[in-house]
Amino acid sequence: MVDLAILSQALPAIGTAAVVTVALTLAASLISLVVGALSAAVQLGGGPIGYALSRTYVSLMRGTPLFVQLLVVYYGLPPIGIRGQAFLAAALAIGLNSGAYTTEILRAAILAVPRGQLEAATTIGLTWGKIWRRIVLPQAFVTSLPMLTAEFTIVLKSTPLASVIAVTEMTYTGVLIQSRTYSASEVFLTIAVGYILIAQVLMRLSRSLERRTRRLRF
């Protein structure tokens, strides 16, 4: 059933594609983090308009399929002069989508910083900027680290969708090889294992961070 000759031929291509998958995961996670942090900040400190904007963004991203978002971004880029950038479109779409979840994670972490600490900080004369930079954000980051790592596992699991706009990450490479060789079992089982392995690394990281931050918190 499993043809090892085909597999050994396909492995180099899958290996190269795995690098693209990891790169896409990193790019999208970075976008997610930046957008999520901005959106959380605007939501909590941007007045009613900032709040409404951020909530709408979160609701829109969570309320529509990533598959559809990907195509909207992909077809939305050429009219603004960006053409043939499938990787960029995929990183943007996945990153923007994940950014909504990152917003929620960071927002919860920021709100979890006890109010009493802020009052204490104000009474010793710290300015608002300093309070945010030195008291709130470091704590929120530590609290949210395990959740963020878990979110990046989900980003990894979203990257196969980039195959529908022909980004040559693992899944698309799998589809290409399978259409050429009809050796579906070898190819898809291999990439399935590939994803599970990469995800295991991320999930273990998340769990160990969770253990460590739990100790750090008190």
Place this chain on the structure above:
Amino acid sequence: MDWSDIIPYLPDLARGFLKSIEIALLSAATALVTALLLTLASATGNAIVRAIVAAYTEIILGLPILVLLYVIYFVLPKFGVRFDETTAGVLTLTLYYSPYLAEAIRGAVAAVPVGQVEAARMIGLGELSILARIVVPQALALMIPSATGILIGLVKDTAILSVISVEEFAYVTKQVVSHTYAPFETWTLVAAVYWVTLALFETLMRGLERRLSRFRPKVEFH
């Protein structure tokens, strides 16, 4: 291009939308039943059964749903297991979402304090009655928020089935786009429909949660 170019294709889009709803409802039902079985298996099964459930959960947590779909649709036939597209799609959604739903169920059941169960034992209620009359009514309300999030994911992932030509909303949209040459507008319209539908679903679930947890004093977090 003009938005009005889409109008002739609205009936097609509606057909696809309904197909998506149908697949989502069916998959949600099968996934919930499977999740219940997984929960029961890991709560009452022996060590081997529990290990299998744990391994399965771990695999699903790391496996992209699109890859699972390809494995079911392209790999299983090589081993003599063949499904039509819709069945493969429903099976994929079921296998993928049931471990997540099982976790939601487990968490909700664990959130019912054990003291309440002991109080019920001391009254002389049997274990089944305790489950049905004490645990389930509370767990149901407790699991709704997390289950809603998971089910929203399931509904959205029906769009992925378009890659194996299940004629649901996204698939029909792709075909319409090939006629209208208005991909951005058409996909934006479709996104809006998903958004409204899921917002409606979320509102319904929130209402249901309120109904089921009327006994709790209202605490609002914003």
Place this chain on the structure above:
Amino acid sequence: MPVSAIRAEGVSMDFGSLRVLHGINVDVSEGEVVAVLGPSGSGKSTLLRCLSWLTPPTEGAVYLQGERLGVAVAPDGRQSRLSAAKLARQRSRIGMVFQSFNLWPHLTVLGNITEGPVQVLGLRPGEARERAMTILETVGLAAKASAYPATLSGGQQQRVAIARALAMQPELLLFDEPTSSLDPELVGEVLDVIELLAARRTTMVVVTHEIAFASEAATRVIFMDGGRIVEDTLPATFFRDPAEERSRRFLERTLRRYAQFGSHRSAEG
């Protein structure tokens, strides 16, 4: 000859390699009100949980009105686990009141009290409601019949929990620190109910830190330490002239706090 309501014979309990009860023998007769005292961790809760078979003891036997609890004994003497249904029936004859109330939050006060009579005793809902209302009058909460537990104070919740146990018309009641999680000002209303039951000669075993209650309402005091019964005597004897050094020290500590904080203050967690 007094009738034995509940009797423990050689009850030992292990948690892993830790033995927390060492061959406890105790016999409570009908109409007795037994106050169980002892420092935190001495095994009081574990003893109650063994007496109610919520956690079956590692060794020993418990008899409810002479009937072996949780174990079926065949005519030839062979023992086996009692069926779940029969055990449930036995448990329904023992009322238990927990430190944390453990009311069912999704049921109203009335629903909490009628659940057992309807589901276990097979009373008609009308009958069960009538019985529940009578008991609610006794505990002073008739007005709260249709309220949900979450809207009640701790003292009210504990009185509902007592009413729930009473509605089963149990042969005896077990209380595990019924006032320990209450605000000091709410302790009195719960003790009043328990004292009322004591006056009616309800058989009770009450784990408590309320010295005044133990000395005034109890007919017998059991002092536990380190998983053993150290003293088992009359309240007057125990409080005036404890036989053991350990009881003396415990009493001194407790009474010192008692003097500090006044009545209805629990001494120790």
